[in-house]
Amino acid sequence: MNIETVKTHEIACIINGTISVPNDPANSDYQAILDWINEGNTPTGPDVIEPDYVALRTGPDGYAPIHEQLAMQTDGTWDAHVADVKTRFPKSNTGSTTIGDVTQSILDAAAAKLASKQLEDYTTATARLAQYVLSVGRAEVVESQATGEQVWNEETMEMDGVMADVITVTAIDALEATIEVTTYDVETKTSSTETIENPLITQDNAERADAQAIVDATPQPVIDEYNS
DSSP states (O other): OOOOOOOOOEEEEETTTTTEEEEEETTTHHHHHHHHHHHHEEEEEEOEEOOOOOHHHHSEEESSSHHHHHOOOOOOOOHHHHHHHHHOTTTTTEEEEEEEEOOHHHHHHHHHHHHHHHHHHHHHHHHHHHHHOOTTTTTTTEEEEEEEEEEEOOOOOOOOEEEEEEEEEEBBOOOOOOOEEEEETTTTTEEEEEEEEHHHHHHHHHHHHHHHHHHHOOOOHHHHHOOO
16 A cells, blocks of 8 residues: 555544554554654644634533523523623634644554664574674684593592583684675687675675664664563
8 A cells, every 4th residue: 555644543544644543553554653653753633623613612512401591591690601702702713723733642552663673684684693603614612521430549538520512612613704706608609707796705704794683773772672
């Protein structure tokens, strides 16, 4: 769906002035609205209709009920009452329509979805950066670990656990920085050889740059959530 405008309400949103979408997280169109907001678009609030003088005069703050007006005519206060209502709600008040505030729950939902996506992207990016660099390779890591066996220590007169060096990370050689690519010209029936950067290294560097850009753009609150 191509979203151009969104008018928010407490229970539903109106897309492009015609399509009503319930504020239901399970609704795909509602999720599309949240994405639309997170892309930098701004929704509007609901229409707020201000009543005209007729509606105000006959409303709860206007003329008193008939039985009260009859009592006012008896005690002589009716003229003052009518004048007061007409003064407070003059005929110049013809009513109007304004735009209310954007429904806060929609903005909160969009912000929560954005933060969740940023956390997911940050997690993926940091995992990608943690991988070894293909042009550098990976060094072997050896750790001393208990074997589960024990031997008698004559000096301490106690059993000591036997430790052994264990390779916990195997070494991986760096890739060749360049490769030779031979191309063959069918017309001239000749071949030429060109030295280029190893495509695997090129791809690795590009992926790492993209991952670093995501990490650099991640807001601190999202990073704090990841670290917690």
